[in-house]
Amino acid sequence: MDKHPLIAEILITKEQIQQRVKELAEQITKDYQGKELVVVGLLKGSWVYMADLVREIQVDCVCDFMIASSYGSGTSSSHHLKITRDLSTDISGKDVLIVEDIIDTGTTLDAVQKLLASRNANSVEITTLVTKPSRREIDIDVKYIGFEVPDKFIVGYGLDFDEKFRGYSSIGVLKEEAYKN
Numbered sequence: 001m002d003k004h005p006l007i008a009e010i011l012i013t014k015e016q017i018q019q020r021v022k023e024l025a026e027q028i029t030k031d032y033q034g035k036e037l038v039v040v041g042l043l044k045g046s047w048v049y050m051a052d053l054v055r056e057i058q059v060d061c062v063c064d065f066m067i068a069s070s071y072g073s074g075t076s077s078s079h080h081l082k083i084t085r086d087l088s089t090d091i092s093g094k095d096v097l098i099v100e101d102i103i104d105t106g107t108t109l110d111a112v113q114k115l116l117a118s119r120n121a122n123s124v125e126i127t128t129l130v131t132k133p134s135r136r137e138i139d140i141d142v143k144y145i146g147f148e149v150p151d152k153f154i155v156g157y158g159l160d161f162d163e164k165f166r167g168y169s170s171i172g173v174l175k176e177e178a179y180k181n
């Protein structure tokens with residue numbers, strides 16, 4: 001949807017997102033010529049971005065999905081990765097591109113990247129539509145970044161609050177009243 005009464009401020013418009021997704025896809029198309037690309041979406045937040053991205057990438061790819069979360073605190077080595085849904089694709093020898101909606105602390109993504117690399121993938125790179133650099137706890141190398149945003153809770157274009165707002169086509173900040181129900 002294009003308009004929502006509970007969105008207070010639009011941070012990134014639908015048009016800005018479309019333009020940026022095209023630019024990222026062009027870069028990815030160049031980088032993955034002649035490679036066996038496996039695009040891995042981390043559910044649920046990534047599916048809107050991934051659906052737009054793979055339709056702009058001009059390289060044949062296999063799409064697969066994971067549901068993963070991490071628990072624990074402190075350094076990356078003390079975090080445990082919980083996988084609720086694993087890949088059904090053998091990624092050994094393949095070039096994997098992980099698709100994320102937003103990177104906040106980076107803990108889950110760091111663990112997922114290490115896990116996929118351990119399955120003998122030829123390469124494991126990351127793309128995220130949005131990153132909040134000020135919140136990062138783990139230094140991860142993210143090759144394709146859409147937008148940097150300040151430390152505000154945002155929704156839309158796949159990002160949810162309480163599972164809602166994923167279908168909003170821009171990215172915005174919620175009105176306070178949205179948290180009350």
Ligand code: IMP
Pocket residue numbers: 045100101102103104105106107108109152153154155159160161
């Ligand atoms: P991380 O492991 O701390 O990087 O967690 C990132 C995950 O937290 C994202 O994939 C989102 O599901 C969620 N998240 C972080 N910030 C936001 C936000 O501003 N809006 C919606 N979801 C968020």
Ligand code: MG
Pocket residue numbers: 042043044045046101102
């Ligand atoms: Mg997520």
